[in-house]
Amino acid sequence: MTHDHDAAVQARLDAFFASRAARMAARGADDLWTALRHASDGGKRLRPRLVQAGAVACGGADADHSATIGAAVELLHTAFVIHDDVIDGDQTRRGLPNISGSFAHDGARVGAAPDVARRYGEAAALLAGDLALAGAVQLVARCGAPAERVARLLDLMDDALLDSAAGELADVRATLDDSLPVAEVLRMEELKTAAYSFSLPLQAGAVLAGANEEVVTEIGEVGRLLGIAYQLRDDLGGMFGDETSTGKNPLSDLREGKRTALLAHAATTDAWDQVRPHVGDPDVDTAALARVRHLLTECGARTSVEQLADQHERAARERAILLGSAGAELIGAAWLAHDLAWSAA
Incomplete structure (x- = not known):
């Protein structure tokens, strides 16, 4: 299928x-x-597959x-x-x-x-x-699709556009603030990524299948949790991965000064004084990257973000259980889509 x-x-x-x-x-x-x-x-066509997952979970759609x-x-x-x-x-x-x-x-x-x-x-x-x-x-x-479903789909897309614009601006604004807490970084990632990459396609599929509003809302919450977990994994890959596997230069986030949960955690530790000079430095090199990686590991930032990703994945599964067979379908499809770096737990 x-x-x-x-x-x-x-x-x-x-x-x-x-x-x-x-x-x-x-x-x-x-x-x-x-x-x-x-x-x-x-690309892996994750988002179209999640549209299909949302539809199948709610009984199927055209x-x-x-x-x-x-x-x-x-x-x-x-x-x-x-x-x-x-x-x-x-x-x-x-x-x-x-x-x-x-x-x-x-x-x-x-x-x-x-x-x-x-x-x-x-x-x-x-x-x-x-x-x-x-x-x-x-x-x-x-x-x-029927007119009432098209209207609901357009509303969902409009919400995703508003969320993404707010999240993108917050992402840029965050480079101005060393004190941005982890909770605000998670909110930013929810708006910038989770809303359109997970909640929107899952909910769109549910709407196409004729699901009631309560189910559509719950499916959106599952998508929100999955999306935050995905972005946390992506941030980890962007810092600790290699370009061959991630498609992203591991120096880019540092050079840009992108505020991730990794850096937000580090900013609360004694390691920050050594990490901070490399954040937003356009000339940062591989030696500096290695140093930052070591510091982020030693100060507990890497472990903390890995645990946050695990927590959001577990919360998504637990929330999905409330949807019965529909939730199982959603989680299974997200697993198969495999744009997620799922933990085995």
């Missing part, structure tokens, strides 16, 4: 890009459209509707990733130029000064992200 759903989602995405290719070419922006299409390629909403949440994810790279100043993703990087390279190739080429790349990325975002909303609006 998952393979069929994945194929159907990809078919919806292919149709979406094909339907606009000629129109963008007529406007002289086919290179932007091609770049956006490439940005949407790959396969076409589920695939279309799956494509919509994938486009939403693409939009947020593109915009996030601009906000973070990143020009690569998974070791390759992203939209900002590729267009900046094009600008430099025709003789633009570095700052001009960079602005050109960032402008292209912002516009591509906007196109993906608008496309996601249109796919929801035209998914073909």
Whole structure:
């Protein structure tokens, strides 16, 4: 079933890009459209699979509707990733130029000064992200589900957009504040990641299946807990993993000064005076990274965040039990999606 759903989602995405290719070419922006299409390629399709999981858990939904909403949440994810790279100043993703990087390279190739080429790349990325975002909303609006379900889906997407914007701004604001407590970091990660990556697709699937509002709300809570756990695991991977397995340069969070639960915990310990000079340092190198990794381990930050992730995963399972067989379906699907670094416990 998952393979069929994945194929159907990809078919919806292919149709979406094909339907606009000629129109963008007529406007002289086919290179932007091609770049956006490439940005949407790959990935494990976690979010579309969670749409399917939410639907199956609540009795099933029309396969076409589920695939279309799956494509919509994938486009939403693409939009947020593109915009996030601009906000973070990143020009690569998974070791390759992203939209900002590729267009900046094009600008430099025709003789633009570095700052001009960079602005050109960032402008292209912002516009591509906007196109993906608008496309996601249109796919929801035209998914073909009954009108009352479409209205509820649009409300869910609107909530996810509001949460993500608030979380993204809070993420940037957090780089200004050394004293941000762990609880506020978790709230920020809930808004920035859990809302659209977990709660939204799970709830969307439930709505497509005709679940009542109480069930939709409970499924959203399971998604919130799973999403926070996912982000904590992602932060751990970003600091202690390697680029080959995570797709992310382990120096990037330090150079950016990104406030994670790891750093929030460290800021409450004696290790902070040694960690702090490397946070937000654009010239931080692998030797400094090794030192920070050692300090975060020694001060207990790594263990603390691992335990927090475990706690949220367990809480998600316990909450899901209240949903009976639907909860078991949700947890099983999240496990199989495997974008989560689940613990064996």
